Amino acid sequence: MAGVGLDDVSLTIHGGEYTAIIGHxxxxxxxxxxxxxxxxxxxxxxxxxxxxxxxSATSNKNLHELRRQVGMVFQFAESQLFAATVREDxxxxxxxxxxxxxxxxALAVKMIARVGLPADVLDRSPFDLSGGQMRxxxxxxxxxxxxxxxxxxxxxxxxxxxxxxxxxxxxxxxHAAGQTIVLVTHQMDDVADYADRxxxxxxxxxxxxxxxxxxxxDADWLLDHQLGLPRTTQFALQLRKRGFQFAHLPLKSAxxxxxxxxxxxxxxxx
Amino acid sequence: xxxxxxxxxxxxxxFIHRLDPRTKLLATFFYIAIVxxxxxxxxxxxxxxxxxxxxxxxxxxxxxxxNGLMPVxxxxxxxxxxxxxxxxxxxxxxxxxxxSVTSLGLINAGFVFIRxxxxxxxxxLLTLTTPSLSLADAVESLLKPLAxxxxxxxxxxxxxxxxxxxxxxxxxxxTKTMNAQRARGVDFGSGGLVKQIRTIVPLFIPLFxxxxxxxxxxxxxxxARGYRDGLGRTKYRVLxxxxxxxxxxxxxxxxxxxxxxLRR
Numbered sequence: 001m002a003g004v005g006l007d008d009v010s011l012t013i014h015g016g017e018y019t020a021i022i023g024h025x026x027x028x029x030x031x032x033x034x035x036x037x038x039x040x041x042x043x044x045x046x047x048x049x050x051x052x053x054x055x056s057a058t059s060n061k062n063l064h065e066l067r068r069q070v071g072m073v074f075q076f077a078e079s080q081l082f083a084a085t086v087r088e089d090x091x092x093x094x095x096x097x098x099x100x101x102x103x104x105x106a107l108a109v110k111m112i113a114r115v116g117l118p119a120d121v122l123d124r125s126p127f128d129l130s131g132g133q134m135r136x137x138x139x140x141x142x143x144x145x146x147x148x149x150x151x152x153x154x155x156x157x158x159x160x161x162x163x164x165x166x167x168x169x170x171x172x173x174x175h176a177a178g179q180t181i182v183l184v185t186h187q188m189d190d191v192a193d194y195a196d197r198x199x200x201x202x203x204x205x206x207x208x209x210x211x212x213x214x215x216x217x218d219a220d221w222l223l224d225h226q227l228g229l230p231r232t233t234q235f236a237l238q239l240r241k242r243g244f245q246f247a248h249l250p251l252k253s254a255x256x257x258x259x260x261x262x263x264x265x266x267x268x269x270x
Numbered sequence: 271x272x273x274x275x276x277x278x279x280x281x282x283x284x285f286i287h288r289l290d291p292r293t294k295l296l297a298t299f300f301y302i303a304i305v306x307x308x309x310x311x312x313x314x315x316x317x318x319x320x321x322x323x324x325x326x327x328x329x330x331x332x333x334x335x336x337n338g339l340m341p342v343x344x345x346x347x348x349x350x351x352x353x354x355x356x357x358x359x360x361x362x363x364x365x366x367x368x369x370s371v372t373s374l375g376l377i378n379a380g381f382v383f384i385r386x387x388x389x390x391x392x393x394x395l396l397t398l399t400t401p402s403l404s405l406a407d408a409v410e411s412l413l414k415p416l417a418x419x420x421x422x423x424x425x426x427x428x429x430x431x432x433x434x435x436x437x438x439x440x441x442x443x444x445t446k447t448m449n450a451q452r453a454r455g456v457d458f459g460s461g462g463l464v465k466q467i468r469t470i471v472p473l474f475i476p477l478f479x480x481x482x483x484x485x486x487x488x489x490x491x492x493x494a495r496g497y498r499d500g501l502g503r504t505k506y507r508v509l510x511x512x513x514x515x516x517x518x519x520x521x522x523x524x525x526x527x528x529x530x531x532l533r534r
Contacts, residue, residue: 039449064455072453079443081448082475093474096455127479141454 005031007204010045013149013197018172018181020191020212023201024226029153029184030075032201036151037070038063049149062116068097071147076155078134081126086112086137086151089126093145104144111140116166132163139167149180156187168194192216192251200227217249232256278334279401285514286328286399291408293515297522298396302389304526311377313532314384320525321388328399338394339387346386353379404507406431411509424501432488440481447476 006028013019015089021029034040035047038054052066061123062241074080074238084087085127090111091104093243099107112122115136121129139155156164164187172194182211191198191212200213202225208215216222216233223229229237233249236256240246244263281287286294308314325335340347357375364371399407410427417423448458451472458469 001453034449039452064457067455068452070453074446074453077450079476079480080447080454080472081388082479093454145454228512253503 004204005040006035006042008045009201009204009206009210011199011206013180013182015180016149016178017196018175018194019183020195020198021182021184021201022188022191022198022227027201028204029201031204033072033151033153033182033184036149037067039072064097068145069147070149071142071145071153072151073094073139073142073153073155075157076135077142077155078126078131080138080141081134084125085123086126086129087122089137090104090141090144093141097145107144107146108140111144112137114143115140115170132159135159135163136167139170143174149182150174150242151182153184154186155183156185156190186228188216188228188230189232192232200225212251213248216251219249278398280330280398281401282329282399284327284329284399286324286395287515289399290509290511290519291400291404292411293511293518294396294507295405295408295412297518298392300522301392301472301525304529305385305388307526307529307533308381309533313529314381316383316528316532317388321391324337325391325395328395330367330398332397334398335391337392339390340397342386342390346383349386350379350383353382402434402437403431406434407507407509424499424503432476436481436484439484440477443472443480444477447473 009028009032021032023029031040035042035054036049038047038058041047041054041056041058043056045055049066050069054066081089083092087105087108090108091099091101091116094104094107095101109119109122113120117133117136117140121133121137126134130135135155142150150171155171156167158220159167168190171183175194183190183195195212198208198210198212199206200215207222207225208218216229219233219237228234230251232253232255233251236244236246236250236259239260244260246259250259289297305317308317325332354371354375355369357372357378358370359372359374361373362370363373406427409424409430413423413426414420451469452458454472456469456472458473459466461469
């Protein structure tokens with residue numbers, strides 16, 4: 001009955017980097033994520049986070065500090081809300097880690113603003129909010145723990161396009177401020193736009209790693225592994241069939257425009 | 271959760287798997303009732319042999335049956351010990367105050383043990399070989415006569431099948447919510463009683479809320495698909511008694527007869 005979620009996975013996530021983990025459903029992405037704050041402990045091998053090493057023998061005690069360091073936003077995070085007011089719910093994480101009531105409240109006010117919600121939601125019940133707003137409250141609740149590493153499991157699943165863009169922009173902002181981010185997603189556009197480094201999982205094994213540039217060059221391989229391409233790259237592939245020349249496949253639309261302009265007889269921008 | 275055997279269904283295509291669920295349900299109840307007919311070692315031996323002969327018919331690994339015993343192991347040991355130490359009568363082997371081990375106590379303990387194990391084996395056999403939806407169908411079909419006294423059979427059956435369907439979903443949800451709250455610094459199962467009860471709140475409220483949401487969504491989806499009430503609906507899964515069910519009934523009659531002859 002014991003399925004193997006991950007098999008012989010070895011990878012390094014660098015501090016301050018924006019890491020994306022991709023792979024089709026059931027490839028072990030979520031299992032890998034839950035190792036990052038010891039919700040799951042490895043059955044063999046070790047996980048090293050900062051100066052802490054987690055093995056199968058690590059006891060469940062003293063994991064508190066690790067859970068604060070690694071903030072985890074689960075899929076459909078809105079289902080973790082429970083408190084009577086948004087304020088209490090956001091302050092819940094910090095309070096669990098021993099932050100004083102006044103400080104936790106200040107953090108709640110700050111984080112609600114940071115996720116782009118008006119201050120008047122603070123005293124409303126989280127269950128009165130829309131799905132998208134609830135998601136933001138849940139994310140604020142994780143950010144309020146002031147984690148050093150932010151782990152996001154499909155944070156924009158089920159959001160409308162505007163909500164998605166705003167959330168992704170928020171994470172990019174946090175990353176620019178020095179936050180380490182680990183993102184699991186099926187949105188290849190997000191990977192192309194934001195990630196510094198990509199890990200590809202397939203059936204519990206790490207099959208590829210590198211920069212998004214490197215990963216997405218191998219379009220056929222990705223399609224073979226039931227993974228998509230960023231929309232820009234797909235478009236460039238179709239243009240290539242029509243005779244356009246690309247030194248490498250572009251990931252972002254600006255990059256594509258740059259490469260297309262001289263071929264269309266226009267002038268290269270800047 | 272993967273250890274839990276209760277309510278687990280092992281797909282298969284054996285004789286027992288293909289029995290009508292109503293037969294299986296009634297036969298299990300009947301079997302449990304007649305186990306109490308046994309009152310001497312011959313009858314217990316007979317029952318044990320019959321049970322062990324039935325189990326291979328399901329073509330399910332015996333390991334599952336042993337696992338089925340595990341959750342009630344404490345109860346089993348407790349009952350057996352009580353029987354051993356507190357039954358008086360027969361030859362006395364050992365005595366200390368009002369505790370004594372007697373021949374009658376040992377025999378009784380043995381009988382109680384066999385009786386419990388056999389009952390658990392049979393109920394495990396029922397749940398291992400019958401999907402819960404079939405069981406709900408069987409209950410509906412068996413309750414049908416109660417409709418005459420205005421018992422809401424179809425409604426109860428609907429609730430039963432929805433409840434069964436959502437057990438695994440809610441279990442998943444529980445695990446997810448627990449993990450999400452652990453990630454926010456909740457320590458489940460540590461600290462004193464008051465602290466532990468308090469950690470239940472961030473788990474239960476999201477669960478209740480998602481159950482409400484699910485119920486609301488489900489009701490809307492059902493109405494959108496034309497559901498009004500249980501009246502005047504046809505059935506997709508129709509139950510049929512077959513040859514096997516007659517064979518099972520016959521086997522049960524023989525078993526009962528055998529027990530009646532062997533008991534004193």
